[in-house]
Amino acid sequence: MGQTIRQIAAALGVRAEGDLDLMVLRAAEPAQAGPDDLALAMDQKYAGGLAQGKARAAVLWEDADWQGLGLQAAIFVGRPRLAMSGITRSFDAGPELAPGVHPLAVVDSSAHIGAGAAIGPFVVIGRDVRIGTRARIASHASIAEGAVIGEDALIHAGVRICHHVTIGDRLIAQPGAIIGSDGFSFVTPEKSGVEVVRSTLGERDEIRAQSWIRIHSVGGVEIGDDVEIGANATIDRGTIRATRIGRGTKLDNLVHVGHNVQVGQDCLLCGQVGIAGSSRIGDRVVLGGQCGVSDNIIVGNDVIAGGASKIFTNVPAGRVILGSPAVRMETQIEINKALRRLPRLMQTVAELRKIVTGSVQKDGADQEGT
Amino acid sequence: MGQTIRQIAAALGVRAEGDLDLMVLRAAEPAQAGPDDLALAMDQKYAGGLAQGKARAAVLWEDADWQGLGLQAAIFVGRPRLAMSGITRSFDAGPELAPGVHPLAVVDSSAHIGAGAAIGPFVVIGRDVRIGTRARIASHASIAEGAVIGEDALIHAGVRICHHVTIGDRLIAQPGAIIGSDGFSFVTPEKSGVEVVRSTLGERDEIRAQSWIRIHSVGGVEIGDDVEIGANATIDRGTIRATRIGRGTKLDNLVHVGHNVQVGQDCLLCGQVGIAGSSRIGDRVVLGGQCGVSDNIIVGNDVIAGGASKIFTNVPAGRVILGSPAVRMETQIEINKALRRLPRLMQTVAELRKIVTGSVQKDGADQEGT
């Protein structure tokens, strides 16, 4: 794992100074760095940390005085987070997976596994599965009949890729991710309470006792290139057409994508986001942690939703939203400010009314339980 | 998988016309349908799609002119979603599981597996487990000692059914579902901050440093017939009595059901719903995606909660609720409307006060951080 400063700077395509042959073994925070570490100090505020630590080499902000900081070598970067990508990649050995197929894996004879694959113990690969070259599949993963996966896949332990799912190149699936479970789709013989309430916004004349009948999911899941799926995330297959995740989109842990959902390209769905059935998410959409999207909703391109936003209505392209129900972020920030003053506002209005009408009226009779 | 129009119409119990011996291989959306597909066009709005596609047969709305639509055969249905159930079922081959017990499954000799079962590779079945006839158990599932499962179970890959869980007939467990994990139940030696705050609604005189002591879960989980559990959903066992899920209830992906919870019959718990310990949910309750139910709450029969509703207090039977905290849906819709106008309302009140009292007072001093 050792690398020289020269190698790292070259990989990042940036400038380095000092002893370019100095070898470093890992990246570290400035204050914790030892003499064999590369300290990551891409902002002036880390200068103090560098002084505490023992690093001989560091990644620094662009006009830093590396000699004044007591270093023997330094790499200079402009956009720190971007540099982090290259630096962490160069130090990431990835999970250890011996090349070849483990003797305790069960691989169907009709499956086609590309050259250079590493398949761990207790992996199951079904009939007619096709997996591209250099796939790394960790222990306990299962890939069911007819699934197709592109090149350079990294499939961590316990991932489930269900039957006939198709996935592009460079998939990363974190442990426990499930791709292609059945959709959650049920119907009652007669109109259900949910159908009634959706049309009346809450009114119900009559309540019927009915059981749910299953709508099966005979569609698949289609995933583009360069997609990452988080730990224990779940993606349901479509009813008739496929559920789709576009190229370059990343899903965090415990994200739920319902049946028939279409997610565009280059989206980020952060931790615990849930998207209900048949909704369509555009390209480059960012949904913060714990956001929810109701079913059959359209979220336009480039929408950004703050954490825990709940989206019940269509969102035009480019909008930045927040809250539950989600509204424009600026509006929500104003609402939040106003909310904190709301109890006081009620007092003020009561006082005004007293002055204006000359009488006090009780204003609590309409309190409402759940 | 090929079926004739006659067979499908008979299975649905509905009327068909045209060439009833026409064979179709799969269901498809009208515009994407090929000549061997059955186009699903149960509403007039799909007529255009039919014209684009190449289907020779379709499922149509009841008074459709099938010949005018250029079809050779047609099936007519009244309630489209209900028809979807029968149609998708007839085309769902289900997961491929070879009959018999895979040589790399570990089945305890005391376990009783019903006739016709299919048990996949790397399955573990413990002591005294009883599983009904025709069970299909996919790879990597584990069923621990003393668990009892009825007939026709479909248990997908990686499902965990923990010790002494009992389940009725026709269970469907999606991949990664966990039934019978330990409850989350802890106690401090002296009153905890949570106990204090619950009684005072926020006030605390004194803060003690205490560690949490575990309350073990020696109750089980009891699940009725016709229950489906979603991918990576979790159901905790009870402390003393069993956690219960009633007949016909369906849980979506990533749903969490806490210890001692009682869920009635024919409920739908949508994606990422969470129910805290010891709450009781009635029959035919529908909780939309990401709903939460606090602990020790009673939710009555036939309650419907919109997505992301958070239920902190008991809910009477039949009520339709929304919001956080959840209130009647109509009330919440009014509140939501009012909220968007709240910043403007504050201005209006400030202006009124100015007019009425003849003086301007500052109204920002009571702003509150978190």
Place this chain on the structure above:
Amino acid sequence: MGQTIRQIAAALGVRAEGDLDLMVLRAAEPAQAGPDDLALAMDQKYAGGLAQGKARAAVLWEDADWQGLGLQAAIFVGRPRLAMSGITRSFDAGPELAPGVHPLAVVDSSAHIGAGAAIGPFVVIGRDVRIGTRARIASHASIAEGAVIGEDALIHAGVRICHHVTIGDRLIAQPGAIIGSDGFSFVTPEKSGVEVVRSTLGERDEIRAQSWIRIHSVGGVEIGDDVEIGANATIDRGTIRATRIGRGTKLDNLVHVGHNVQVGQDCLLCGQVGIAGSSRIGDRVVLGGQCGVSDNIIVGNDVIAGGASKIFTNVPAGRVILGSPAVRMETQIEINKALRRLPRLMQTVAELRKIVTGSVQKDGADQEGT
């Protein structure tokens, strides 16, 4: 599993009366208890249940008249929930795991497993793993290279402990828990929409189409003693430094802890809580079910957050909070009351304005969609 009343009282360190040699086989609720059960009736309100049931022995409140209740023996406790801990522990046999290493486990020859361990079928243990004495590791778990786990670990089925994770003594990991998945950390070549919006609170001049570049996670996860991780919970590894969970902290099912997060000691993170990257949670913090913590937030010691609270800003030590965005619990309760009266308030203000200004103005023009 049988125990005498004397044994149980001694284990609890409390007083018992009557036939102390009476043997009980399990704990039960009073009304359901049979003659071999120990009824748990720690409050006067259970007296009626005792009369319905058939228990000969019970755990009672401190000044209960056990003979008047028709019992042959009784144990008396002061703090019922605390007693529950000892009683349930004494009746919890735990999962059945045969001692030794199952022949179908794959244990790397360099791994060190402490004495008395039980390792189930289809377990995978990687290179240089170290596990303390008396570990119990259920089927299908995987522990990757370099991981270190202390004594008396109980690791349930299908748990994933990723490479180089370090964990203290007495770990309990419920089924499907994942410790050490990669962090969700991505960067765009130029400033992303999220970065712009964070600085402007919603304004964007220009929208760029960019793809996400991965920041790898080369940090680990460090977990203290006496930690419990819930079913299907996920803990991401750090980017450079480790993600940390302090001694005595308990995580419930489906909790998500992002990369670089630091959680203190003796915290409770209830079901489906999510903590975004790089946030710091103090000691003895309690986050109710479905709470969310935004990234880079500091939550002080002894903070208690009610269910579904969403924390967007730092929280001072000792504060009790509620709501989304979370504010002091008292404030939120007032806000909630006011919200229910908000539609009426708007009417009142409209009426006042009419009186004061002598004219009616329309106040709906500023309604805002999402």
